[in-house]
Amino acid sequence: MNAAKRHEIFTRFRNANxxxxxxxxxxxxxQLLVxxxxxAQATDKSVNLATRKLFPVADTPEKILALGxxxxSQFIQRIGLFRTKTKNILATCQMLITQHQGEVPRSRPELEQLPxxxxKTANVILNTAFGEPTIAVDTHIFRVANRTGIAPGKNVLIVEQKLAKLVPSEFRHDAHHWLILHGRYVCKARKPACNLCLIVDLCEFKDKNLAQNFDSPPPPAA
Structure with a gap:
Protein backbone atom coordinates (compact mmCIF):
# COMPACT_ATOMS: atom_id res chain seq x y z
CA MET A 1 0.00 0.00 0.00
CA ASN A 2 1.41 3.39 -0.96
CA ALA A 3 1.58 6.44 1.28
CA ALA A 4 -1.12 8.38 -0.58
CA LYS A 5 -3.66 5.61 -0.18
CA ARG A 6 -2.81 5.22 3.51
CA HIS A 7 -3.22 8.97 4.04
CA GLU A 8 -6.64 8.91 2.37
CA ILE A 9 -7.75 6.01 4.58
CA PHE A 10 -7.03 7.90 7.78
CA THR A 11 -8.45 11.11 6.36
CA ARG A 12 -11.75 9.30 5.87
CA PHE A 13 -11.62 7.81 9.36
CA ARG A 14 -11.03 11.28 10.79
CA ASN A 15 -13.82 12.87 8.78
CA ALA A 16 -16.25 10.22 10.01
CA ASN A 17 -15.16 10.36 13.67
CA GLN A 31 -9.80 3.83 36.54
CA LEU A 32 -8.70 3.35 32.93
CA LEU A 33 -5.84 1.12 34.08
CA VAL A 34 -8.21 -1.10 36.05
CA ALA A 40 -8.33 -8.81 28.54
CA GLN A 41 -10.35 -11.60 26.90
CA ALA A 42 -13.54 -9.76 27.85
CA THR A 43 -15.85 -7.29 26.15
CA ASP A 44 -15.86 -3.59 26.95
CA LYS A 45 -19.58 -3.94 27.69
CA SER A 46 -19.00 -6.53 30.42
CA VAL A 47 -16.20 -4.45 31.92
CA ASN A 48 -18.36 -1.32 31.99
CA LEU A 49 -21.16 -3.21 33.73
CA ALA A 50 -18.70 -4.20 36.46
CA THR A 51 -16.92 -0.87 36.86
CA ARG A 52 -20.18 1.06 37.07
CA LYS A 53 -20.69 -0.71 40.38
CA LEU A 54 -17.03 -0.89 41.45
CA PHE A 55 -15.82 2.67 40.91
CA PRO A 56 -18.50 4.42 43.02
CA VAL A 57 -17.30 2.24 45.91
CA ALA A 58 -13.57 2.04 45.19
CA ASP A 59 -11.86 4.29 42.64
CA THR A 60 -8.33 4.63 44.03
CA PRO A 61 -5.55 2.11 44.69
CA GLU A 62 -6.06 2.52 48.43
CA LYS A 63 -9.81 1.87 48.28
CA ILE A 64 -9.52 -1.14 45.99
CA LEU A 65 -6.75 -2.60 48.12
CA ALA A 66 -8.99 -2.19 51.16
CA LEU A 67 -11.65 -4.36 49.50
CA GLY A 68 -9.34 -7.34 49.57
CA SER A 73 -14.06 -10.45 43.32
CA GLN A 74 -17.69 -9.70 44.07
CA PHE A 75 -17.61 -6.82 41.60
CA ILE A 76 -15.81 -8.56 38.75
CA GLN A 77 -16.81 -12.22 39.06
CA ARG A 78 -18.84 -12.15 35.83
CA ILE A 79 -15.72 -11.18 33.84
CA GLY A 80 -13.53 -13.89 32.36
CA LEU A 81 -10.40 -14.84 34.33
CA PHE A 82 -11.69 -12.78 37.25
CA ARG A 83 -9.62 -14.63 39.86
CA THR A 84 -6.34 -13.88 38.11
CA LYS A 85 -7.45 -10.32 37.39
CA THR A 86 -8.40 -9.81 41.03
CA LYS A 87 -4.92 -10.79 42.17
CA ASN A 88 -3.23 -8.67 39.48
CA ILE A 89 -5.29 -5.58 40.28
CA LEU A 90 -4.62 -5.85 44.00
CA ALA A 91 -0.90 -6.36 43.40
CA THR A 92 -0.88 -3.42 40.98
CA CYS A 93 -2.60 -1.23 43.57
CA GLN A 94 0.05 -2.17 46.12
CA MET A 95 2.86 -1.29 43.70
CA LEU A 96 1.24 2.02 42.80
CA ILE A 97 1.07 2.95 46.46
CA THR A 98 4.55 1.84 47.45
CA GLN A 99 6.46 2.82 44.29
CA HIS A 100 4.48 5.59 42.57
CA GLN A 101 2.74 7.54 45.34
CA GLY A 102 -0.58 6.07 44.26
CA GLU A 103 -0.32 7.51 40.73
CA VAL A 104 -0.26 5.68 37.41
CA PRO A 105 3.26 5.97 35.92
CA ARG A 106 3.67 7.63 32.53
CA SER A 107 6.41 5.46 31.03
CA ARG A 108 6.07 2.13 29.28
CA PRO A 109 8.80 0.33 31.28
CA GLU A 110 7.18 1.33 34.59
CA LEU A 111 3.71 0.41 33.37
CA GLU A 112 4.88 -2.99 32.15
CA GLN A 113 6.23 -3.78 35.62
CA LEU A 114 2.71 -3.68 37.01
CA PRO A 115 0.99 -7.09 37.38
CA LYS A 120 -0.65 -3.57 24.73
CA THR A 121 -2.17 -2.35 28.00
CA ALA A 122 0.72 0.06 28.53
CA ASN A 123 0.17 1.51 25.07
CA VAL A 124 -3.54 2.00 25.76
CA ILE A 125 -2.77 3.91 28.97
CA LEU A 126 -0.07 6.03 27.33
CA ASN A 127 -2.37 6.89 24.43
CA THR A 128 -5.76 7.33 26.08
CA ALA A 129 -4.83 8.63 29.52
CA PHE A 130 -1.70 10.60 28.68
CA GLY A 131 -2.08 11.56 25.01
CA GLU A 132 0.94 9.73 23.64
CA PRO A 133 0.81 8.67 19.95
CA THR A 134 1.12 4.97 20.78
CA ILE A 135 -0.83 2.22 19.02
CA ALA A 136 -1.95 -0.79 21.06
CA VAL A 137 -2.37 -3.70 18.68
CA ASP A 138 -5.21 -5.97 19.75
CA THR A 139 -6.93 -8.65 17.67
CA HIS A 140 -9.04 -6.05 15.85
CA ILE A 141 -6.11 -3.85 14.85
CA PHE A 142 -3.98 -6.86 13.91
CA ARG A 143 -6.74 -8.12 11.62
CA VAL A 144 -7.51 -4.74 10.02
CA ALA A 145 -3.85 -3.87 9.48
CA ASN A 146 -3.23 -7.18 7.72
CA ARG A 147 -6.52 -7.51 5.85
CA THR A 148 -6.53 -3.99 4.41
CA GLY A 149 -2.81 -3.89 3.72
CA ILE A 150 -2.28 -0.79 5.87
CA ALA A 151 0.51 -2.46 7.88
CA PRO A 152 0.78 -6.22 7.37
CA GLY A 153 2.86 -8.26 9.78
CA LYS A 154 3.20 -11.76 11.19
CA ASN A 155 2.81 -10.75 14.83
CA VAL A 156 1.45 -7.87 16.89
CA LEU A 157 4.85 -6.30 17.56
CA ILE A 158 5.69 -6.12 13.85
CA VAL A 159 2.28 -4.60 13.11
CA GLU A 160 2.72 -2.06 15.92
CA GLN A 161 6.15 -1.07 14.63
CA LYS A 162 4.88 -0.73 11.07
CA LEU A 163 1.90 1.36 12.12
CA ALA A 164 4.15 3.64 14.17
CA LYS A 165 6.30 4.14 11.08
CA LEU A 166 3.67 4.24 8.33
CA VAL A 167 0.69 6.08 9.83
CA PRO A 168 1.13 9.80 9.05
CA SER A 169 1.98 11.76 12.21
CA GLU A 170 -1.19 13.87 12.04
CA PHE A 171 -3.29 10.72 12.51
CA ARG A 172 -1.07 8.69 14.84
CA HIS A 173 -2.68 9.62 18.15
CA ASP A 174 -6.18 8.59 17.05
CA ALA A 175 -5.22 5.71 14.74
CA HIS A 176 -5.51 3.24 17.61
CA HIS A 177 -9.19 4.03 18.20
CA TRP A 178 -10.17 4.31 14.53
CA LEU A 179 -8.72 0.90 13.74
CA ILE A 180 -10.29 -0.78 16.77
CA LEU A 181 -13.73 0.62 15.99
CA HIS A 182 -13.38 -0.32 12.34
CA GLY A 183 -12.47 -3.88 13.25
CA ARG A 184 -15.16 -4.16 15.90
CA TYR A 185 -18.10 -2.87 13.86
CA VAL A 186 -17.21 -3.15 10.17
CA CYS A 187 -14.13 -5.21 9.34
CA LYS A 188 -15.18 -8.09 11.56
CA ALA A 189 -13.34 -11.39 11.69
CA ARG A 190 -15.81 -13.84 10.19
CA LYS A 191 -18.06 -11.59 8.14
CA PRO A 192 -16.63 -8.21 7.20
CA ALA A 193 -19.33 -5.68 6.30
CA CYS A 194 -17.60 -4.34 3.22
CA ASN A 195 -20.84 -2.74 2.07
CA LEU A 196 -20.64 -0.40 5.09
CA CYS A 197 -16.93 0.28 4.77
CA LEU A 198 -15.65 3.84 4.33
CA ILE A 199 -12.44 2.61 2.75
CA VAL A 200 -13.65 -0.31 0.63
CA ASP A 201 -12.22 1.20 -2.55
CA LEU A 202 -8.83 1.67 -0.91
CA CYS A 203 -8.68 -1.63 0.97
CA GLU A 204 -6.45 -4.31 -0.56
CA PHE A 205 -8.43 -7.27 0.80
CA LYS A 206 -8.99 -9.64 -2.13
CA ASP A 207 -12.16 -11.33 -0.86
CA LYS A 208 -14.36 -8.30 -0.25
CA ASN A 209 -17.92 -9.03 0.82
CA LEU A 210 -20.08 -6.39 -0.84
CA ALA A 211 -23.41 -8.11 -0.18
CA GLN A 212 -25.83 -6.38 2.19
CA ASN A 213 -24.96 -7.46 5.73
CA PHE A 214 -27.86 -6.94 8.11
CA ASP A 215 -25.90 -8.40 11.04
CA SER A 216 -23.47 -5.49 11.08
CA PRO A 217 -24.62 -2.29 12.76
CA PRO A 218 -22.95 0.95 11.71
CA PRO A 219 -20.04 2.13 13.85
CA PRO A 220 -20.75 4.60 16.66
CA ALA A 221 -21.40 8.15 15.57
CA ALA A 222 -18.70 10.71 16.18
Whole structure:
Protein backbone atom coordinates (compact mmCIF):
# COMPACT_ATOMS: atom_id res chain seq x y z
CA MET A 1 0.00 0.00 0.00
CA ASN A 2 1.41 3.39 -0.96
CA ALA A 3 1.58 6.44 1.28
CA ALA A 4 -1.12 8.38 -0.58
CA LYS A 5 -3.66 5.61 -0.18
CA ARG A 6 -2.81 5.22 3.51
CA HIS A 7 -3.22 8.97 4.04
CA GLU A 8 -6.64 8.91 2.37
CA ILE A 9 -7.75 6.01 4.58
CA PHE A 10 -7.03 7.90 7.78
CA THR A 11 -8.45 11.11 6.36
CA ARG A 12 -11.75 9.30 5.87
CA PHE A 13 -11.62 7.81 9.36
CA ARG A 14 -11.03 11.28 10.79
CA ASN A 15 -13.82 12.87 8.78
CA ALA A 16 -16.25 10.22 10.01
CA ASN A 17 -15.16 10.36 13.67
CA UNK A 18 -13.25 13.48 14.62
CA UNK A 19 -12.64 12.60 18.27
CA UNK A 20 -12.52 8.82 18.70
CA UNK A 21 -11.95 7.33 22.12
CA UNK A 22 -12.16 4.08 24.04
CA UNK A 23 -15.54 2.52 24.78
CA UNK A 24 -14.35 1.71 28.29
CA UNK A 25 -15.85 4.05 30.89
CA UNK A 26 -13.42 5.91 33.16
CA UNK A 27 -12.68 9.32 34.63
CA UNK A 28 -9.09 8.95 35.89
CA UNK A 29 -5.93 7.22 34.60
CA UNK A 30 -6.23 4.74 37.46
CA GLN A 31 -9.80 3.83 36.54
CA LEU A 32 -8.70 3.35 32.93
CA LEU A 33 -5.84 1.12 34.08
CA VAL A 34 -8.21 -1.10 36.05
CA UNK A 35 -10.69 -1.22 33.17
CA UNK A 36 -8.03 -2.18 30.63
CA UNK A 37 -6.68 -4.95 32.88
CA UNK A 38 -10.23 -6.27 33.20
CA UNK A 39 -10.82 -6.07 29.45
CA ALA A 40 -8.33 -8.81 28.54
CA GLN A 41 -10.35 -11.60 26.90
CA ALA A 42 -13.54 -9.76 27.85
CA THR A 43 -15.85 -7.29 26.15
CA ASP A 44 -15.86 -3.59 26.95
CA LYS A 45 -19.58 -3.94 27.69
CA SER A 46 -19.00 -6.53 30.42
CA VAL A 47 -16.20 -4.45 31.92
CA ASN A 48 -18.36 -1.32 31.99
CA LEU A 49 -21.16 -3.21 33.73
CA ALA A 50 -18.70 -4.20 36.46
CA THR A 51 -16.92 -0.87 36.86
CA ARG A 52 -20.18 1.06 37.07
CA LYS A 53 -20.69 -0.71 40.38
CA LEU A 54 -17.03 -0.89 41.45
CA PHE A 55 -15.82 2.67 40.91
CA PRO A 56 -18.50 4.42 43.02
CA VAL A 57 -17.30 2.24 45.91
CA ALA A 58 -13.57 2.04 45.19
CA ASP A 59 -11.86 4.29 42.64
CA THR A 60 -8.33 4.63 44.03
CA PRO A 61 -5.55 2.11 44.69
CA GLU A 62 -6.06 2.52 48.43
CA LYS A 63 -9.81 1.87 48.28
CA ILE A 64 -9.52 -1.14 45.99
CA LEU A 65 -6.75 -2.60 48.12
CA ALA A 66 -8.99 -2.19 51.16
CA LEU A 67 -11.65 -4.36 49.50
CA GLY A 68 -9.34 -7.34 49.57
CA UNK A 69 -9.56 -10.34 47.28
CA UNK A 70 -13.05 -11.40 48.35
CA UNK A 71 -14.46 -7.89 48.15
CA UNK A 72 -13.03 -7.07 44.73
CA SER A 73 -14.06 -10.45 43.32
CA GLN A 74 -17.69 -9.70 44.07
CA PHE A 75 -17.61 -6.82 41.60
CA ILE A 76 -15.81 -8.56 38.75
CA GLN A 77 -16.81 -12.22 39.06
CA ARG A 78 -18.84 -12.15 35.83
CA ILE A 79 -15.72 -11.18 33.84
CA GLY A 80 -13.53 -13.89 32.36
CA LEU A 81 -10.40 -14.84 34.33
CA PHE A 82 -11.69 -12.78 37.25
CA ARG A 83 -9.62 -14.63 39.86
CA THR A 84 -6.34 -13.88 38.11
CA LYS A 85 -7.45 -10.32 37.39
CA THR A 86 -8.40 -9.81 41.03
CA LYS A 87 -4.92 -10.79 42.17
CA ASN A 88 -3.23 -8.67 39.48
CA ILE A 89 -5.29 -5.58 40.28
CA LEU A 90 -4.62 -5.85 44.00
CA ALA A 91 -0.90 -6.36 43.40
CA THR A 92 -0.88 -3.42 40.98
CA CYS A 93 -2.60 -1.23 43.57
CA GLN A 94 0.05 -2.17 46.12
CA MET A 95 2.86 -1.29 43.70
CA LEU A 96 1.24 2.02 42.80
CA ILE A 97 1.07 2.95 46.46
CA THR A 98 4.55 1.84 47.45
CA GLN A 99 6.46 2.82 44.29
CA HIS A 100 4.48 5.59 42.57
CA GLN A 101 2.74 7.54 45.34
CA GLY A 102 -0.58 6.07 44.26
CA GLU A 103 -0.32 7.51 40.73
CA VAL A 104 -0.26 5.68 37.41
CA PRO A 105 3.26 5.97 35.92
CA ARG A 106 3.67 7.63 32.53
CA SER A 107 6.41 5.46 31.03
CA ARG A 108 6.07 2.13 29.28
CA PRO A 109 8.80 0.33 31.28
CA GLU A 110 7.18 1.33 34.59
CA LEU A 111 3.71 0.41 33.37
CA GLU A 112 4.88 -2.99 32.15
CA GLN A 113 6.23 -3.78 35.62
CA LEU A 114 2.71 -3.68 37.01
CA PRO A 115 0.99 -7.09 37.38
CA UNK A 116 -1.48 -7.73 34.57
CA UNK A 117 0.00 -5.00 32.37
CA UNK A 118 1.74 -5.94 29.14
CA UNK A 119 2.86 -3.88 26.17
CA LYS A 120 -0.65 -3.57 24.73
CA THR A 121 -2.17 -2.35 28.00
CA ALA A 122 0.72 0.06 28.53
CA ASN A 123 0.17 1.51 25.07
CA VAL A 124 -3.54 2.00 25.76
CA ILE A 125 -2.77 3.91 28.97
CA LEU A 126 -0.07 6.03 27.33
CA ASN A 127 -2.37 6.89 24.43
CA THR A 128 -5.76 7.33 26.08
CA ALA A 129 -4.83 8.63 29.52
CA PHE A 130 -1.70 10.60 28.68
CA GLY A 131 -2.08 11.56 25.01
CA GLU A 132 0.94 9.73 23.64
CA PRO A 133 0.81 8.67 19.95
CA THR A 134 1.12 4.97 20.78
CA ILE A 135 -0.83 2.22 19.02
CA ALA A 136 -1.95 -0.79 21.06
CA VAL A 137 -2.37 -3.70 18.68
CA ASP A 138 -5.21 -5.97 19.75
CA THR A 139 -6.93 -8.65 17.67
CA HIS A 140 -9.04 -6.05 15.85
CA ILE A 141 -6.11 -3.85 14.85
CA PHE A 142 -3.98 -6.86 13.91
CA ARG A 143 -6.74 -8.12 11.62
CA VAL A 144 -7.51 -4.74 10.02
CA ALA A 145 -3.85 -3.87 9.48
CA ASN A 146 -3.23 -7.18 7.72
CA ARG A 147 -6.52 -7.51 5.85
CA THR A 148 -6.53 -3.99 4.41
CA GLY A 149 -2.81 -3.89 3.72
CA ILE A 150 -2.28 -0.79 5.87
CA ALA A 151 0.51 -2.46 7.88
CA PRO A 152 0.78 -6.22 7.37
CA GLY A 153 2.86 -8.26 9.78
CA LYS A 154 3.20 -11.76 11.19
CA ASN A 155 2.81 -10.75 14.83
CA VAL A 156 1.45 -7.87 16.89
CA LEU A 157 4.85 -6.30 17.56
CA ILE A 158 5.69 -6.12 13.85
CA VAL A 159 2.28 -4.60 13.11
CA GLU A 160 2.72 -2.06 15.92
CA GLN A 161 6.15 -1.07 14.63
CA LYS A 162 4.88 -0.73 11.07
CA LEU A 163 1.90 1.36 12.12
CA ALA A 164 4.15 3.64 14.17
CA LYS A 165 6.30 4.14 11.08
CA LEU A 166 3.67 4.24 8.33
CA VAL A 167 0.69 6.08 9.83
CA PRO A 168 1.13 9.80 9.05
CA SER A 169 1.98 11.76 12.21
CA GLU A 170 -1.19 13.87 12.04
CA PHE A 171 -3.29 10.72 12.51
CA ARG A 172 -1.07 8.69 14.84
CA HIS A 173 -2.68 9.62 18.15
CA ASP A 174 -6.18 8.59 17.05
CA ALA A 175 -5.22 5.71 14.74
CA HIS A 176 -5.51 3.24 17.61
CA HIS A 177 -9.19 4.03 18.20
CA TRP A 178 -10.17 4.31 14.53
CA LEU A 179 -8.72 0.90 13.74
CA ILE A 180 -10.29 -0.78 16.77
CA LEU A 181 -13.73 0.62 15.99
CA HIS A 182 -13.38 -0.32 12.34
CA GLY A 183 -12.47 -3.88 13.25
CA ARG A 184 -15.16 -4.16 15.90
CA TYR A 185 -18.10 -2.87 13.86
CA VAL A 186 -17.21 -3.15 10.17
CA CYS A 187 -14.13 -5.21 9.34
CA LYS A 188 -15.18 -8.09 11.56
CA ALA A 189 -13.34 -11.39 11.69
CA ARG A 190 -15.81 -13.84 10.19
CA LYS A 191 -18.06 -11.59 8.14
CA PRO A 192 -16.63 -8.21 7.20
CA ALA A 193 -19.33 -5.68 6.30
CA CYS A 194 -17.60 -4.34 3.22
CA ASN A 195 -20.84 -2.74 2.07
CA LEU A 196 -20.64 -0.40 5.09
CA CYS A 197 -16.93 0.28 4.77
CA LEU A 198 -15.65 3.84 4.33
CA ILE A 199 -12.44 2.61 2.75
CA VAL A 200 -13.65 -0.31 0.63
CA ASP A 201 -12.22 1.20 -2.55
CA LEU A 202 -8.83 1.67 -0.91
CA CYS A 203 -8.68 -1.63 0.97
CA GLU A 204 -6.45 -4.31 -0.56
CA PHE A 205 -8.43 -7.27 0.80
CA LYS A 206 -8.99 -9.64 -2.13
CA ASP A 207 -12.16 -11.33 -0.86
CA LYS A 208 -14.36 -8.30 -0.25
CA ASN A 209 -17.92 -9.03 0.82
CA LEU A 210 -20.08 -6.39 -0.84
CA ALA A 211 -23.41 -8.11 -0.18
CA GLN A 212 -25.83 -6.38 2.19
CA ASN A 213 -24.96 -7.46 5.73
CA PHE A 214 -27.86 -6.94 8.11
CA ASP A 215 -25.90 -8.40 11.04
CA SER A 216 -23.47 -5.49 11.08
CA PRO A 217 -24.62 -2.29 12.76
CA PRO A 218 -22.95 0.95 11.71
CA PRO A 219 -20.04 2.13 13.85
CA PRO A 220 -20.75 4.60 16.66
CA ALA A 221 -21.40 8.15 15.57
CA ALA A 222 -18.70 10.71 16.18
Missing amino acids: LHPTTELEYTTPF AVILS EAGL GVGR
